[in-house]
Structure formats: C-alpha cells, structure tokens
Amino acid sequence: xxxxxxxxxxxxxxVLDVGxxxxxxxxxxxxxxxxxxxxxxxxxxxxxxxxxDFLDSTGLGVLVGALxxxxxxxxxxxLVCAKEPLLKIFRITALDQVFPIYPSVEAAxxxxxxxxxxxxxxx
Amino acid sequence: xxTVRLSFSPAPVHVRTARLVGVAVARRAGVAEELLxxxxxxxxxxxxxxxxxHNQYGIPDLVMVEMSDSDSYTVRVIDxxxxxxxxxxxxxxxxxxxxxxxxxxALTTGVGFALLAxxxxxxxxxxxxxxxxxxxxxxxxxxxx
Numbered sequence: 001x002x003x004x005x006x007x008x009x010x011x012x013x014x015v016l017d018v019g020x021x022x023x024x025x026x027x028x029x030x031x032x033x034x035x036x037x038x039x040x041x042x043x044x045x046x047x048x049x050x051x052x053d054f055l056d057s058t059g060l061g062v063l064v065g066a067l068x069x070x071x072x073x074x075x076x077x078x079l080v081c082a083k084e085p086l087l088k089i090f091r092i093t094a095l096d097q098v099f100p101i102y103p104s105v106e107a108a109x110x111x112x113x114x115x116x117x118x119x120x121x122x123x
Numbered sequence: 124x125x126t127v128r129l130s131f132s133p134a135p136v137h138v139r140t141a142r143l144v145g146v147a148v149a150r151r152a153g154v155a156e157e158l159l160x161x162x163x164x165x166x167x168x169x170x171x172x173x174x175x176x177h178n179q180y181g182i183p184d185l186v187m188v189e190m191s192d193s194d195s196y197t198v199r200v201i202d203x204x205x206x207x208x209x210x211x212x213x214x215x216x217x218x219x220x221x222x223x224x225x226x227x228x229a230l231t232t233g234v235g236f237a238l239l240a241x242x243x244x245x246x247x248x249x250x251x252x253x254x255x256x257x258x259x260x261x262x263x264x265x266x267x268x
Contacts (some may be wrong), residue, residue: 023171024174024175025139031207045156054164056235057231057232057238060231060234061230061231064220065223071221089156089238092237092242094242095221095234105261
C-alpha cells in the first residue's frame with residue numbers, strides 16, 4: 001500500500017497521520033514532510049503510526065532525524081503506536097528508549113509539550 | 124524442494140517487490156503465519172542493505188534473492204559490493220541511537236542490522252564464494268501440511 005501523509009492540528013501539537021508502507025522507497029517523502037513541518041514552525045510534533053502496515057530501518061532513521069531536529073529547536077516529538085508488531089520493532093532496536101511512544105493521539109497531545117522526558121505509558 | 128530466484132536493479136522501488144515475493148514463497152513453503160511479518164521485514168532489510176551498498180559503490184549489477192524450501196525456508200540475498208563494506212555491522216546501544224553525531228546512514232545501518240539479528244534466529248552474513256559480494260542467509264522453520 002502506498003504511503004499516505006495527512007497533517008492536522010490538535011491544540012499546540014501538529015499531528016502527522018501516516019498510513020501504508022514506510023520503507024526505503026517511501027521514507028524520503030516522510031522525511032520531506034517532517035522537515036517541511038519543522039521549517040514551517042511546528043515545534044510539538046506527534047506522528048501517528050496507527051495506519052502504518054510496514055515500517056523498516058529507513059523509516060525509523062527518518063523518525064530519529066525528526067526527533068533530533070525538534071530537540072535542537074527546543075521542541076518535542078512523540079509517536080502514537082499501539083500495534084504489537086510495530087512496538088516489537090521499537091523494542092528490538094532499543095528505540096523504545098529513545099522515543100516517547102503513546103497508545104493514542106489523545107494521550108500524546110494531552111501531555112504538556114515540555115514533558116518529553118516523562119515515561120510514556122506504552123513505551 | 125522448490126526454488127524461486129529474483130534479481131532486481133539496485134533501486135529502492137524494487138525492494139517492496141522482493142518483500143512481496145519472499146512472503147508469498149514463505150507462505151507456500153509452510154512458514155507459520157505468525158512469522159510472516161518477520162520474514163517480510165527481514166527480507167526487506169537485507170535487500171535495503173544490498174541496494175544501499177550497490178548505490179554507495181556505484182555498482183549497477185543486479186541484487187539477487189534466492190528462496191528455497193526443503194526442510195526449512197531459506198532466503199539468500201546477495202550483493203556485489205566490496206567485502207569490507209560488511210565490516211562494522213553491529214547493533215548500536217540505545218544511548219548512541221539519538222546521538223547528534225551519528226549520521227542518518229550509520230543509524231539506519233545499525234538499526235537495520237538490529238532488526239535482522241532480532242527477527243532471524245538463523246542468520247549468517249558471509250562473503251560470496253566467487254568475486255566481490257556478501258550473502259545474507261536467513262532460515263525459518265516450515266510446517267508441512
């Protein structure tokens with residue numbers, strides 16, 4: 001399934017809904033969108049992975065890149081993921097210790113934006 | 124025993140095709156349904172790695188994927204990059220993953236290897252028998268119906 005990217009605003013958060021397959025072919029489009037968001041002034045970004053069917057190392061690299069970019073801009077970056085196969089990927093790569101991972105968009109956006117070091121419930 | 128062989132130009136767009144074929148052959152071979160996501164991910168990672176190496180070294184040769192089922196389901200992904208490219212395939216510790224100095228390429232390589240090692244119990248990375256290149260060999264159990 002092709003990659004789909006949709007942006008919406010929830011309070012002070014910019015939520016990027018990602019769907020389909022994030023792999024070596026499609027990940028550059030995800031990177032471009034995230035760079036656009038940060039360059040456009042978004043500082044509290046949440047990426048919702050609920051409709052992602054496939055995520056590989058290239059996609060994970062793009063997400064880490066966004067996390068670094070937002071940290072450098074004194075912003076915050078969180079992921080929404082409740083699917084066990086995807087959560088396993090984060091555990092195996094130890095990236096569950098790098099990203100705040102939330103079970104829902106509500107949980108991700110109800111956190112104070114400055115609390116990125118809190119222990120999120122799903123991580 | 125059945126063998127399916129696929130060769131593709133080293134372009135990212137073809138990695139998805141390799142994943143789809145790899146999973147279709149795995150299902151046919153009798154790999155357990157609950158392992159298919161891992162098969163898909165591992166074949167994708169091995170092919171992504173091969174494509175990246177061919178691009179890095181400007182090698183236009185095809186990447187080869189060979190799937191065979193006998194007592195188990197074996198997938199071999201073969202690149203033609205210089206062998207030294209395979210050195211340094213190590214899993215990155217968590218505190219280095221978000222390190223500012225780590226390049227995107229190094230991060231993706233480290234994470235890709237972590238996924239391969241994490242999802243494939245029987246994994247071998249070794250030089251090809253003839254010429255330049257590396258073979259990533261992955262084996263999964265099959266259940267005959």
